Amino acid sequence: MSHGTAAAPHVHQAPTGFWKKYIFSLDHKVIGIQYWLLALTAVFVGMGLSLYMRLRLAWPSGEFPFFGGAQMTPEMYLALVTMHGTIMVFFVLTTAPQGGFGNYFLPIQIGAADMAFPVLNMLSFWVTFVAFVVMILAFFVEGGAPIGSWVAYPPLSAVGAIAGPGQGMGMNMWIISIGIFCLGALLGALNFIATTLDMRARGMSMMRMPMTCWVWFVTAVLGLLAFGVLLAAGILLLLDRTAGTSFFVPGGLVISEQLIDHKGGSPILWQHLFWFFGHPEVYIAILPGMGATSQILAVFSRKPVYGYRAMVMAMCGIGLLGFLVWGHHMFISGMSPYTAMVFSVLTLSIGVPSAIKTFNWIGTMWGGQIRFTAPMLYAIGFVSLFISGGLSGIFLGQPSLDLYLHDTYFVVGHFHLVMGVAAIFGMFAGTQYWFPKMFGKMMNETMSKIHFWVTFLGVYAIFMPMHYMGIVGHPRRYADTSGVDFLAPLQDMHVFISYAAMITIGAQLLFLFNIIWSMMKGPKASDNPWEATTLEWSIPSPPPFDNFGGRVPVVYRGPYEYSRPGEAKDFVMQDEPMK
């Protein structure tokens, strides 16, 4: 194969010391793996918390290990709710697909030797790491972790421990952790955008970038615009709590017969600031999964991505609309009913780019020669889950229907399927797809397939029934069903979901084992085991320190030259010159 090569500068030498090589590394590949490992740790913590939530929901009076043989209190349950949501949203969904895979593969896919700002890159990882440590420490301070859920609505989150255990020091830790996380996310976003704009190899025009690069770029833009707002909101909240200002706390609050010394603030203001960040955050979580899916569907259908231009526009459209719909989280908060109607039309408009994407994913497979490798299975699973989870949004985006469904399990089922599980399937797919490149070993196919099947069926068994519970009217964030009569008949379904969750969580241990086993004993991966066309497959597995081994890649083609008529093979690499 004759790769296009421009004049080669000298080869950049890798650092040799342990600390510079593995810990405070400036190499985007090491940083990518660090992010990926952080997210892997976080996802098992977050999943462990959800396991305990499920145990309590199914068997409220049960006694479980690690709780001193006592029953789990309702405040402990709510602490789990808060921490599960926070850890999953920030340290898994935001961290793995962007910080992990994006860091590792964005520079390689655009033909760069590294990110634009290697030092910032290292800083953003370590800042994120510190944020994670602070978040975990919230469990161990007096009063434990906060109980106000990941949305942290004031006044519950703003008046201190009097509002409940965990709302004291635990809540402070939570805000500080989120603030630190915002800084790391902003540094990362800046780096991603600059890298995409300025570091592309010769010939790599924007419209020749793989879909994955596009989503990392759009996600970074969302992050750059959203995290500053969350940081600002967090500072205001922290000042309300510690300095005694009244940004979010109204006057005349009485808790436990004590008058709270604040006046005139607006709890709704927090909701606006939070959701202005929070809704784009949903797309920060799901867009990278969409990109990985688009990529993988094309590779294993042996076909170009269907409607590449429309896909790019849909991504940008979702990104733009993502900033205009935050109010749909607040239909019943007391905001203006007219505003709600505007938000609702904009929200349902987001269905349009989502519909384009679904249509084009099926279009990508249509007429293909599908290879059912493990990454492909997860990508197909992603499409199915995205359809299922996305459509229930049509209910929730309408204020009329939200009048009944708001804050029920219907919402829990909806967002877990679409931004939780679908996004995680994107990560599974990404892990399976890039593992050979990252570690130079193939993952075990049998274990992967068992894991896929149990997880795919398992997540449907967990989250579909939540929609039915929501239609009955089951409120979210209830520690058990004892307090409300109409919930009693739903207890059996809680037990069913908990069993499904236990099996599904068990399967994740297999995934973890597969990763460790494959790293050590997996068969050696070739440079291009999937016969894919993008630049990361033109270099050794794992890649050398400077990615292209002193070569400067030149790109001659689009990213999806599969089964092109007149070519001998059914794929042509991006850096293969035109004949």
Place this chain on the structure above:
Amino acid sequence: MPPSMVDEFAHGNGDRLPPGTARRVYHTGMWLALIAISMFFIAFTSAYIVRSGLGDDWQALSLPPLLWLNTLILLASSYTLDATRRALLGGQREACNRWLMATVILGAGFLFGQYRVWQDLAAAGIFLITNPSSSFFYLLTASHALHLLGGLAALGYISIEALRFRLGPAKRTLVEVTAIYWHFMDGLWIYIMLLLWLWR
């Protein structure tokens, strides 16, 4: 930060990039940082506007006159920094250093002036929690001061390089990018002043 890291931070990874790219990414990166900073202050602004329209506890804060002097000092520092940049490009090392020192002194002077404004307000019994308007005053001015402190740190680094005679046209990217940041902080300050002055 160990020196080697500062080095890499300041010079970029120029040896791994095609010529001109390092210079371009630093400009792009700075503009992106300014977008992020803008969002941060836009969030405060929207909170300010919403909060000022709520409740009956909002008492307009009369701006201490010293602020206008500070504003002039900051504007002057932007001028001197631009003179620094021009002198650097023209290879006039001495003029460059002189303008640079003037900028550092003016920048520090602004921060000191802000500190005096806070002291005066505190002496008059106006603190962070006295009134929502004073909360926002301290919040906006302190956030701005913190950002400006970052700019001052960069200027300090440049000064050290300049005094060691290591500042030449080759390092103009660093000076240019810092200048963009500094001018932006200048504009941001004008914006904050107008907000506090006009929207009371």
Place this chain on the structure above:
Amino acid sequence: MALLLALAITGITLASMYYFMPSSGYWLPPFISEYGAAYDKHFMLTLVITGVIFFLAQIALAYTVFRYRGQGGKAQYILGNPKLEIVWTVAAGVIFVSLVFAGQNIWVRAHIEAAPADAIKIEMWGQQFVWYARYSGPDGQFGRTVPELMKESIGNPLGIDPEDPAGKDDLVMPVMAVPVNKPVEVILRSKDVIHNFSVRELRIKQDAVPGLENRLHFTASQIGNYEIPCMEICGLGHYQMRSFLQVKSEADYNQWLIDSAIQ
């Protein structure tokens, strides 16, 4: 593998749809308010439309996966079909947006139209973790509330000012009773954190936000006892914060007011 995957997707689709039907037993309770009929109709319309899209999309996925499983040939080289994509996009946009407009009337009636002038006004107060309903009494005026006086321990949980004559006949109850077929306006207030007032059978829901007075109005058409669970996380007792909406005949309602006032 292709067949298995296609069957699994089809099976999940059919099973999911089966339980989404009213006959599964997982359904909304019968409605008792003027919004109910329109709500249930629009809910059903949305369910049918999303159900059809859900079915078609999942089956298309299953079919594609099975039909185009690799059999050793060469894949077709298709870059896209702009015409088809535009048709699909416009169709999706039209369906989704018209759905919003079709259902908007419920929202308008519940939130934009004001309550009838003769509606009975009831304040519903949330606090960690109980509800208090306040009736204005014969004078039709709510007394002033003073945060400093809000003490359950002395029997004045809402801090009604004894100096204010309008508050003398105010009635504070742990449940909300309303007469059947009479318009009611609920004024939602909170003493501490955000709570949420919701009655499934009324098909309405609204946050009780401290510092705000959010309003709702409804006319209950069925005598009975309905639960009011708190629907916004408010602290550790959130799951047990519940009151009742008691819809009574007019005579029973008046008697209830008299009996309660005596106590």
